[in-house]
Amino acid sequence: MSLLQEERNIILNNEYVDNFDFAEVEEFVKNASKDLFISYNFKTKDKMLVQPRGGFPTYDKMFALYEFFDKANVDVLPCTIDSNTRLNDYATAKKMLRLSEENEVDMLNGYPLINHGYRTSRKMMTHFNKPISLRHGTPDARLLIETAIASGIFEIEGGPITYLLPYSKNFPLDKAFLYWKYVERVCAEYSKLNEPINRESFGPLTATLVPPCITIVIQLLEMLLSLEEGVKSFSVSFSQTGSMNQDIVMGAVLRKLAKHYSEEIGVTDADIHLVYHQWMGAFPMDQNYASQLINMSTVIAAMVGANKIITKTKQEASGIPTKEANAETVANTQYTLRILNGLPNIVDKEEEEILTAEVMAIMEAVFNDPADTLWRKVFNSIKNGTIDVPFSPHIINNNEMITVRDRNKNIRIIKRGKVPIPDRCFEYEKNQCDLNKDTTSIVNDIIHDIGIMQ
Amino acid sequence: MSKLENKLLIDVGSTYFKLCTKDSVQQHFRDFNKDIYDDLTYKCGEIIKNYEKENIHICSSANGGLSTLIIGISNSFSLKYATNIAFNSGINIIDTVLYKDIETTSIPSDLIDVVIVVGGIDSVSNIFDEKLFKFLKELNYSNIVYVGSKKDAPYLQKNIENLVILPNIINDKLHVEEENLKEYLTNLYQADIMGKEDIKHLYDITSNQIFSTPYIVNKTLPMIDSKFKVADPYILIDIGGATTDIHYSKDLVDENMVTQNEYDRLVFKKLGVYKSKESLIFAAKNNEFVYELLAHLKVTENIFDESSEKSTRVLMQLAIFLVLCKVSAYRQAYVNLKLLALNSVVFTGGITKVLKQEEIEDIVTFFYKKILNSSHNPTIVMDNNYDVWTLGMLEK
Numbered sequence: 037m038s039l040l041q042e043e044r045n046i047i048l049n050n051e052y053v054d055n056f057d058f059a060e061v062e063e064f065v066k067n068a069s070k071d072l073f074i075s076y077n078f079k080t081k082d083k084m085l086v087q088p089r090g091g092f093p094t095y096d097k098m099f100a101l102y103e104f105f106d107k108a109n110v111d112v113l114p115c116t117i118d119s120n121t122r123l124n125d126y127a128t129a130k131k132m133l134r135l136s137e138e139n140e141v142d143m144l145n146g147y148p149l150i151n152h153g154y155r156t157s158r159k160m161m162t163h164f165n166k167p168i169s170l171r172h173g174t175p176d177a178r179l180l181i182e183t184a185i186a187s188g189i190f191e192i193e194g195g196p197i198t199y200l201l202p203y204s205k206n207f208p209l210d211k212a213f214l215y216w217k218y219v220e221r222v223c224a225e226y227s228k229l230n231e232p233i234n235r236e237s238f239g240p241l242t243a244t245l246v247p248p249c250i251t252i253v254i255q256l257l258e259m260l261l262s263l264e265e266g267v268k269s270f271s272v273s274f275s276q277t278g279s280m281n282q283d284i285v286m287g288a289v290l291r292k293l294a295k296h297y298s299e300e301i302g303v304t305d306a307d308i309h310l311v312y313h314q315w316m317g318a319f320p321m322d323q324n325y326a327s328q329l330i331n332m333s334t335v336i337a338a339m340v341g342a343n344k345i346i347t348k349t350k351q352e353a354s355g356i357p358t359k360e361a362n363a364e365t366v367a368n369t370q371y372t373l374r375i376l377n378g379l380p381n382i383v384d385k386e387e388e389e390i391l392t393a394e395v396m397a398i399m400e401a402v403f404n405d406p407a408d409t410l411w412r413k414v415f416n417s418i419k420n421g422t423i424d425v426p427f428s429p430h431i432i433n434n435n436e437m438i439t440v441r442d443r444n445k446n447i448r449i450i451k452r453g454k455v456p457i458p459d460r461c462f463e464y465e466k467n468q469c470d471l472n473k474d475t476t477s478i479v480n481d482i483i484h485d486i487g488i489m490q
Numbered sequence: 491m492s493k494l495e496n497k498l499l500i501d502v503g504s505t506y507f508k509l510c511t512k513d514s515v516q517q518h519f520r521d522f523n524k525d526i527y528d529d530l531t532y533k534c535g536e537i538i539k540n541y542e543k544e545n546i547h548i549c550s551s552a553n554g555g556l557s558t559l560i561i562g563i564s565n566s567f568s569l570k571y572a573t574n575i576a577f578n579s580g581i582n583i584i585d586t587v588l589y590k591d592i593e594t595t596s597i598p599s600d601l602i603d604v605v606i607v608v609g610g611i612d613s614v615s616n617i618f619d620e621k622l623f624k625f626l627k628e629l630n631y632s633n634i635v636y637v638g639s640k641k642d643a644p645y646l647q648k649n650i651e652n653l654v655i656l657p658n659i660i661n662d663k664l665h666v667e668e669e670n671l672k673e674y675l676t677n678l679y680q681a682d683i684m685g686k687e688d689i690k691h692l693y694d695i696t697s698n699q700i701f702s703t704p705y706i707v708n709k710t711l712p713m714i715d716s717k718f719k720v721a722d723p724y725i726l727i728d729i730g731g732a733t734t735d736i737h738y739s740k741d742l743v744d745e746n747m748v749t750q751n752e753y754d755r756l757v758f759k760k761l762g763v764y765k766s767k768e769s770l771i772f773a774a775k776n777n778e779f780v781y782e783l784l785a786h787l788k789v790t791e792n793i794f795d796e797s798s799e800k801s802t803r804v805l806m807q808l809a810i811f812l813v814l815c816k817v818s819a820y821r822q823a824y825v826n827l828k829l830l831a832l833n834s835v836v837f838t839g840g841i842t843k844v845l846k847q848e849e850i851e852d853i854v855t856f857f858y859k860k861i862l863n864s865s866h867n868p869t870i871v872m873d874n875n876y877d878v879w880t881l882g883m884l885e886k
C-alpha cells in the first residue's frame with residue numbers, strides 16, 4: 037500500500053465519517069456526468085462561467101439555494117463551508133447543525149459537509165448536473181476534500197499560502213504545505229478516472245492593497261505546487277484591484293507567466309484558467325451603488341478575458357446574502373455578459389513589462405533558495421520576506437512591504453521590505469506616487485483606502 | 491537499513507541501554523550499582539569491539555539532562571520562547587521565574603546548570619535592576635546566559651560575573667530567534683556529558699558527538715511516515731524511567747511560534763515509572779478520574795504499594811492517562827494540545843516493551859471518553875523496535 041493510501045486510511049478513519057468506501061467512490065467518480073466537472077465546462081462552454089458564493093447549514097436550505105441559482109441560469113454552483121468545519125471542529129459543527137435543523141435558525145455560516153456526509157450530500161450535488169466549486173479556507177483540508185470529491189464536488193479552491201496567510205495567525209505554514217500536498221495528490225489520482233478535478237487558487241489574499249506582483253507570484257507558486265503533484269486542470273485567480281488598467285495588465289501577465297512557468301517545469305498537458313473575483317474589499321452600504329460596483333466588475337472581467345467570474349451581492353455590506361439576492365446577481369451578471377460586445381483590446385506595454393520583471397525577479401529568488409523541494413523553497417521565501425503579503429495577520433509574514441494607491445488608483449509599492457523588486461521597477465512604482473506627503477498623511481491614505489468603494 | 495552498514499548505534503537511557511546494529515536491536519536493563527561505561531562494556535563489550543570509534547554513534551538521556559532556570563519578563567513572550575527553545579534543545583528540567591515576582595519567589599536550593607535571563611525587544615532598556623542581582627547572588631548555578639534586549643546587555647555584563655551574552659531571542663516583530671540559544675544549550679549539554687564522570691568515558695568508544703536523545707527524536711519526526719503508518723497531526727509519547735516526553739505537531743496548539751521545527755517538545759519530569767515512580771503515584775492520587783481508571787483496569791489502589799510486573803504495567807497505563815490529561819484542556823499547562831484533531835499517537839521508549847497495543851488503545855479510549863467526552867479514535871502506533879531513535883541517529 038502506498039504511503040498516500042496509508043495516510044488516507046487514517047484520515048478517513050474519523051469518528052465523523054461513516055465508513056468511507058474507497059472503491060465505491062472511485063466507481064462514482066469514474067462514471068460521474070462530465071457536466072459535473074468544471075474542467076469539462078471550461079473546455080466546452082464558449083463563455084465566461086458565472087459562479088456565486090453561498091452556503092447554508094441544512095440540507096433543505098442548501099437545496100433551495102441551488103434551486104434559485106439554477107433558475108437564475110448559474111454556470112457553477114458554490115458550496116461554501118462553515119467556519120467550524122474549516123477549523124476541523126466537526127463536533128461543534130454537528131451541534132450547530134442540529135440546532136439549525138431544530139430551530140430553523142442558521143447557526144452556521146456555511147454547509148457542514150463532513151457532518152452531512154458524502155452519501156447524503158451526493159444526492160444534492162449531482163441533482164442539478166452542474167459543476168460545484170468547494171469554497172472553504174481550511175489549512176488542513178484533507179478530510180474535507182475527500183468528502184467533497186466523494187460527494188460530486190470536482191472543483192477545489194484554496195492552497196497552502198492563499199488559504200493560510202489571509203485567514204490564520206498561528207497555523208504552521210510548513211504543515212499547511214504538507215496537508216495541501218495530500219490534497220493535490222488526491223485530486224491528481226481522481227483526475228485519472230474521468231475529466232480532471234480542477235484546483236483553483238485564491239488570488240484575492242487579504243484583498244487589501246496587495247500589489248499585483250505578489251498576487252501573481254503566489255498564484256504561480258500554488259499552480260506549480262499543484263502541477264508537480266500531477267493536477268491537470270488549474271485556475272489562477274485575482275480580484276478587482278480598483279484600477280481597471282491594473283486589472284487588465286495583471287490578467288495579461290498572469291496568463292502569460294502561468295504558461296511560461298508550467299512549461300519551465302515540463303508540464304505542457306495541463307489546462308490553466310483565469311478566474312476573476314468581483315470586488316473583495318469593503319462594499320458600499322447603499323445597495324444601488326453595490327449593484328453598480330458588481331456590474332463594473334463584470335465589465336472588467338470581460339476586458340481581462342476571464343474564464344470564470346465569482347460574484348458578490350448587493351447585500352455584501354450588511355451580512356450573509358439571501359438566496360434571492362444571490363440569484364439576482366447571477367442573473368444580472370449573465371445579462372451584462374450577454375450584452376457586452378465589441379470590447380476593445382487594451383494593452384499597456386510599459387506596465388506589463390514592469391510587472392513581468394518584478395514577478396520574474398521574485399520567482400528567481402524563490403527558485404534560488406537552497407532547499408531541496410519547491411514547497412520548502414516557497415516556505416523559506418515567505419519566512420525570510422522574499423514574499424510579503426500586505427496586511428496578512430499570520431505570524432510568519434514579514435509585513436515590511438508598504439503599498440499605496442497612485443492618482444489613477446493603481447496599487448504601488450513604496451517600501452519593498454525584503455522583496456527583491458528590481459531597482460528600476462521600484463523607482464517606477466515610487467515615481468507614480470506623491471511621496472512628498474508626510475508619513476501621517478500616507479498612513480491616513482492607507483486607512484481610508486479601506487472605504488475606497490463607499 | 492543500508493545506512494546502518496558498519497555502524498553501531500547506542501542509546502543510553504536512565505533505565506536501559508539500547509544497541510542497534512544492521513542485524514538487530516537489543517536492550518539491556520541497567521545496573522545502577524555500576525558506572526555507565528563499565529556496565530555497558532560488561533554487557534555489550536563483545537559487540538562494541540567489532541566497531542571502529544568513528545562508526546559508533548551514541549545518544550544519551552541518562553545524565554538527567556541539564557537543569558535550567560529561566561528568568562523572563564512575560565509569560566507570553568520571553569518565558570514562552572526560552573522554554574520552547576530549551577525543551578527543543580534537549581533540556582529536561584525547567585523552572586521559570588516571572589521577573590515581576592522575583593522578590594517573592596523562593597530560591598531553588600538545587601544546583602542549577604544554566605540560568606537564562608531574557609526579556610524585551612532590542613529597542614527597550616532598563617528592564618532589569620538590582621532585584622535580579624540580589625536573586626542571582628543567592629542562587630547556586632554553574633552557567634548564566636543573557637538573551638534579552640541588547641541595550642541592557644552592557645549593564646548586566648558589568649554586574650553579573652561570567653555572563654554569556656547572545657543575540658536576543660525576541661526580534662522586533664516579537665518573533666522567536668532560536669538558533670543561537672539552541673546552539674549554546676546543545677553545546678552545554680555536550681560539555682555536561684564530557685564533565686560527568688558517569689558519561690565521559692563513553693568517549694573512549696566513540697569519536698562522534700554524543701547528542702541528547704530527545705534532540706535526536708525531534709529530528710526524526712518529519713521522516714516518521716517512512717517507517718510507520720502515521721498521519722499528521724500526531725503526538726509522540728516517550729515514557730521512560732525518569733521522565734515522559736511528548737513531541738507534538740505544531741498545528742495542535744493555537745499559540746504557535748515560527749521556528750525551524752515542525753514539532754515541539756514538552757517534558758514532564760515527574761512522570762516516569764522507575765526513577766520518578768513516587769511522583770507519578772502522587773500525581774495519580776490527585777487526579778479525580780484515576781480511581782475510575784483503576785476500576786476499569788480491575789485493580790485497586792493497593793497496586794501503588796506493590797512492586798511487581800503487574801504494578802509496572804498499571805503505572806505505565808496511568809502515565810499515559812496522566813500525560814494526556816496534562817496536555818488537554820482539562821489541565822491548564824504550558825500548552826494545551828487540540829487532542830480532538832489528533833490522527834495518530836506514537837508510543838516509544840520502554841513502554842512499548844511492557845504494554846500491548848490493545849492495552850494502550852484501551853487507555854487512550856478511556857481518556858477521550860472520560861476527559862474529552864468524545865469517541866475520537868486516533869490510530870495508536872507502537873515503536874516496538876526503537877525505529878524512531880534509529881532514524882534520527884542515522885540522519886545526524
